[in-house]
Amino acid sequence: MSTVLTGSLVARLRFAVGLVCVAFAAVLFVLRVPHALNNLNAQRKADAYITGTEYRALATGDIQGVPLQLQAAALRVIPARANYAVVMPASLALAAPYGINAITMEAGPAFLRYLLLPRWQVAGSAQARFVICFGCDTTPWDQRTTWLWRDGKGDSIGRVRSP
Amino acid sequence: MIAGIIELNALFTASGLALLAGLRGWGSWLELADELGLALMLGASSVCVLATLVLVAGAGLSSATIVLLGVSVIVVGIALCAVRRSPLPRQFGTLPRWSVGTAVAVIAALGTIAILVAMLRLAWIAPMGGGDSFQFWVPKAKAIYFFGTIDTSRFTSLTSPRYPLLVPALQAMDFRLMGRAYGPELGLQYWFLYCGFALSAATLLRRLVPAWLAWGFVALTGTIPELDARMINAQADWALDVFYGLAVIAAMVWLRSREPWLLGVYVAFAAATIATKQEGLLMMSSFAVGLLLATMRRWRSVWPAVAGASLLAYAANLPWRIWWATRHLPVTLPTLGVSGLLHHFGRLWPSLWLIVRLTFAYEHWLAFVPLAIVAALAALTVRGQARETAITFLVAAVGLVAGFTYILWDDLTYVLDTHQASTPMPRAVGSIVILATVLAPLLIEPLLRGVKLPGLDSNQQPSG
Numbered sequence: 001m002s003t004v005l006t007g008s009l010v011a012r013l014r015f016a017v018g019l020v021c022v023a024f025a026a027v028l029f030v031l032r033v034p035h036a037l038n039n040l041n042a043q044r045k046a047d048a049y050i051t052g053t054e055y056r057a058l059a060t061g062d063i064q065g066v067p068l069q070l071q072a073a074a075l076r077v078i079p080a081r082a083n084y085a086v087v088m089p090a091s092l093a094l095a096a097p098y099g100i101n102a103i104t105m106e107a108g109p110a111f112l113r114y115l116l117l118p119r120w121q122v123a124g125s126a127q128a129r130f131v132i133c134f135g136c137d138t139t140p141w142d143q144r145t146t147w148l149w150r151d152g153k154g155d156s157i158g159r160v161r162s163p
Numbered sequence: 164m165i166a167g168i169i170e171l172n173a174l175f176t177a178s179g180l181a182l183l184a185g186l187r188g189w190g191s192w193l194e195l196a197d198e199l200g201l202a203l204m205l206g207a208s209s210v211c212v213l214a215t216l217v218l219v220a221g222a223g224l225s226s227a228t229i230v231l232l233g234v235s236v237i238v239v240g241i242a243l244c245a246v247r248r249s250p251l252p253r254q255f256g257t258l259p260r261w262s263v264g265t266a267v268a269v270i271a272a273l274g275t276i277a278i279l280v281a282m283l284r285l286a287w288i289a290p291m292g293g294g295d296s297f298q299f300w301v302p303k304a305k306a307i308y309f310f311g312t313i314d315t316s317r318f319t320s321l322t323s324p325r326y327p328l329l330v331p332a333l334q335a336m337d338f339r340l341m342g343r344a345y346g347p348e349l350g351l352q353y354w355f356l357y358c359g360f361a362l363s364a365a366t367l368l369r370r371l372v373p374a375w376l377a378w379g380f381v382a383l384t385g386t387i388p389e390l391d392a393r394m395i396n397a398q399a400d401w402a403l404d405v406f407y408g409l410a411v412i413a414a415m416v417w418l419r420s421r422e423p424w425l426l427g428v429y430v431a432f433a434a435a436t437i438a439t440k441q442e443g444l445l446m447m448s449s450f451a452v453g454l455l456l457a458t459m460r461r462w463r464s465v466w467p468a469v470a471g472a473s474l475l476a477y478a479a480n481l482p483w484r485i486w487w488a489t490r491h492l493p494v495t496l497p498t499l500g501v502s503g504l505l506h507h508f509g510r511l512w513p514s515l516w517l518i519v520r521l522t523f524a525y526e527h528w529l530a531f532v533p534l535a536i537v538a539a540l541a542a543l544t545v546r547g548q549a550r551e552t553a554i555t556f557l558v559a560a561v562g563l564v565a566g567f568t569y570i571l572w573d574d575l576t577y578v579l580d581t582h583q584a585s586t587p588m589p590r591a592v593g594s595i596v597i598l599a600t601v602l603a604p605l606l607i608e609p610l611l612r613g614v615k616l617p618g619l620d621s622n623q624q625p626s627g
Contacts, residue, residue, distance in 0.1 A: 018610025
């Protein structure tokens with residue numbers, strides 16, 4: 001390799017810095033491109049269990065701790081553009097027996113809002129035509145709700161008779 | 164369903180090609196083929212920014228509207244082409260001569276393609292990722308898709324109602340052409356964005372630096388761990404960064420080559436950056452300030468063009484700002500005011516330290532920022548345009564660090580830790596990383612001048 005280095009010390013130092021930068025980038029390329037490919041392939045392998053269009057749509061909620069059966073039932077039972085409310089335990093301590101953790105407490109209603117659109121999630125029960133009881137005691141609702149789906153694990157979906 | 168996403172991106176590419184034909188034209192078919200990625204991103208940014216204006220005007224994004232938006236951009240491109248008499252390709256073109264440099268460029272390009280293929284395979288099967296995607300970005304897109312307009316209490320009652328509209332508009336257009344609001348498929352749209360970014364960055368950078376250096380750093384963007392982990396998430400962070408990266412490259416290439424069409428490209432990408440996230444305004448402002456400071460010596464020939472183009476990009480986003488201001492939507496980021504900031508002065512240093520730690524976190528971002536800083540400091544010793552690039556990079560990066568520090572200092576709801584759930588900063592600093600990565604070739608190339616390495620001649624001007 002014939003390298004012509006002329007000019008001041010600064011120019012030579014500059015060239016050395018440039019060369020070190022290129023060498024560093026080359027090392028990064030050699031080491032990190034295979035690493036990136038491995039990572040992407042590993043992510044793909046980890047997602048390989050997700051099969052079918054419906055399950056792929058529900059998997060995000062599943063990862064957040066929202067039961068698959070509850071998601072699928074909500075899509076099936078609540079009519080498009082109906083208002084619904086999500087009722088969850090008031091505290092993490094009350095939620096624990098249902099297997100609901102802090103992540104699910106926070107993300108659950110937001111995920112259901114995303115999933116069920118154009119069905120519209122409302123905050124209070126007054127405007128709700130349907131109620132998704134996610135790990136909750138249905139007793140206060142029993143008088144005015146026709147339960148359309150239950151999983152026996154504390155999750156229920158019902159139509160509110162007198163909103 | 165994926166056919167709809169492919170159709171939308173084909174429309175973007177056709178729109179971008181028409182704009183490129185109008186703005187500059189091509190000498191050969193090879194040159195045109197080389198700019199397909201740039202056409203995709205130019206079309207995506209133009210059509211999406213127009214789509215946000217349509218939403219602000221109270222209309223929806225029906226299939227007819229989407230086609231009309233694309234066709235209107237195409238008509239503008241054709242009209243420009245006719246008025247400017249831009250050349251259209253008449254010959255095949257010449258492939259680059261074979262050399263060590265070409266071989267290195269081919270290897271780097273193959274590395275990029277391999278990463279793109281792996282990312283596509285993942286986007287094909289992955290569920291929708293990212294908390295913000297289901298918290299508000301995709302619900303907004305679904306609201307536009309189902310209810311037809313943003314002027315409803317349903318849209319404005321969603322989280323972060325003041326966030327800019329480009330991402331929900333893009334996703335809503337995807338849903339419309341897919342015929343179904345199916346979130347997981349949006350990963351494919353984000354793959355198109357990264358694909359377009361990689362091809363565009365290589366095309367633009369090669370106008371200034373040898374192909375091996377340009378492709379090398381483009382391939383390296385695909386190795387950024389945070390990019391691999393989150394690029395296909397239906398959020399705004401990486402969409403923001405790819406538009407920003409391309410705006411930066413377009414401006415820097417314009418600064419050196421002074422080809423007017425690049426200013427048009429800069430306007431489109433800068434407008435898209437501002438329309439994607441609130442941080443976009445900070446990012447483009449700090450970059451424009453860096454550019455202005457770097458070119459003080461020749462301000463007469465640079466400043467009017469840079470200021471004019473930047474203001475034009477901002478102006479495209481003014482209707483949205485007026486829209487939410489007139490509807491008194493709640494602020495996304497509460498502000499403490501001067502007295503509040505002074506009262507919480509103790510947050511300043513931890514906020515700054517957190518931003519610096521996040522920016523230099525090798526496990527998330529590798530070492531592109533330190534690499535670019537070293538190259539920039541060395542490039543400061545080179546007179547002329549290399550020094551301008553270095554100053555622009557350093558000022559823009561410092562501006563971003565200062566801006567993100569201010570946001571953390573000002574917003575007491577952000578916990579000062581490195582968790583993704585506590586603060587958006589672990590993702591926000593990606594803009595500093597992308598700035599460093601796309602400018603690194605422009606900073607390194609001048610350092611290698613005056614030295615002859617067989618086949619890797621950095622003195623030779625790159626060809627298309």
